[in-house]
Amino acid sequence: MSKTKHVPAGTGxxxxxxxxxxxxxxxxxARTLNHKPVSRALTYTLLALWAIMVLFPFYWMLLSSxxxxxxxxxxxxxxxxxxxxxxxxYRSAFTAVPLGKYLLNTLxxxxxxxxxxxxxxxxxxxxxxxxxxxxxxLVFTFFLALMMxxxxxxxxxxxxxxxxxxxxxxxxxxxxxxxxxxxxxxLLKENFAQIPDSLYYAAKVDGTSDLKYxxxxxxxxxxxxxxxxVILKVIECWNSFVWPRLITDxxxxxxxxxxxxxxxxxxxxxxxxxxxxxxxxVISVPLIVLFLIFRKKIIEGVLRxxxxx
Numbered sequence: 001m002s003k004t005k006h007v008p009a010g011t012g013x014x015x016x017x018x019x020x021x022x023x024x025x026x027x028x029x030a031r032t033l034n035h036k037p038v039s040r041a042l043t044y045t046l047l048a049l050w051a052i053m054v055l056f057p058f059y060w061m062l063l064s065s066x067x068x069x070x071x072x073x074x075x076x077x078x079x080x081x082x083x084x085x086x087x088x089x090y091r092s093a094f095t096a097v098p099l100g101k102y103l104l105n106t107l108x109x110x111x112x113x114x115x116x117x118x119x120x121x122x123x124x125x126x127x128x129x130x131x132x133x134x135x136x137x138l139v140f141t142f143f144l145a146l147m148m149x150x151x152x153x154x155x156x157x158x159x160x161x162x163x164x165x166x167x168x169x170x171x172x173x174x175x176x177x178x179x180x181x182x183x184x185x186x187l188l189k190e191n192f193a194q195i196p197d198s199l200y201y202a203a204k205v206d207g208t209s210d211l212k213y214x215x216x217x218x219x220x221x222x223x224x225x226x227x228x229x230v231i232l233k234v235i236e237c238w239n240s241f242v243w244p245r246l247i248t249d250x251x252x253x254x255x256x257x258x259x260x261x262x263x264x265x266x267x268x269x270x271x272x273x274x275x276x277x278x279x280x281x282v283i284s285v286p287l288i289v290l291f292l293i294f295r296k297k298i299i300e301g302v303l304r305x306x307x308x309x
């Protein structure tokens with residue numbers, strides 16, 4: 001005689017309902033999984049197109065720099081590759097114009113400006129972040145308000161001041177207006193402000209001076225941001241164009257940006273495009289290498305400056 005298991009009332013209905021819900025949920029999950037490869041493929045396609053758009057000018061610059069003048073001039077339809085590359089254009093870039101002198105001037109300008117700016121930025125940020133003095137918040141507010149002024153207005157004021165001081169065609173006139181940056185002071189000040197006050201009070205109890213606390217505690221903690229500031233300032237100085245163009249008309253003080261403009265206007269730039277491109281490649285390579293080496297530090301420093309807590 002077979003035994004029949006007793007099923008509690010309502011159990012069958014609950015199981016049927018659960019099965020029904022699972023059946024309805026599974027197609028939704030399946031559709032979601034099916035959409036992921038399509039979405040990922042679309043994302044990678046758009047990123048690839050964007051990368052091509054960004055990198056193509058650099059590729060064309062490099063390609064043109066290794067084409068001979070005759071090959072470049074004879075192309076009615078631009079060729080996207082060359083079977084006979086030459087480095088003669090790079091020799092012409094250094095012999096036809098004093099490109100080496102322009103590079104040396106830019107290196108001196110960049111090194112001195114970045115060093116002085118870093119000293120000013122560190123001490124100004126420390127004063128606003130750690131020291132207490134009357135009117136500190138008001139002064140910092142007015143300081144930030146300087147970021148709202150148009151750059152053209154500042155350039156005109158600096159030009160009049162430097163001209164009256166008879167500093168045109170000097171490295172002092174080139175460097176002086178660039179030794180302070182409101183943005184970099186604000187960025188570093190926000191990093192300093194994130195350091196707990198308890199560290200400062202503990203250091204003061206131990207008899208540590210403010211200067212020693214700055215160099216032994218604050219700067220090591222904020223090292224990524226300082227590296228970011230240095231790299232961004234180097235790029236800014238290397239690409240500086242408007243101010244050096246205004247303040248110098250002596251070729252012995254030209255920077256690379258002014259040198260390229262001089263090559264284009266009065267040198268071989270209007271005729272020998274491949275040599276012009278070779279000069280641009282020489283100027284661009286240091287910044288590209290610098291960015292590729294320190295790109296993670298730049299991102300880390302900027303993100304650190306934007307976080308609270």
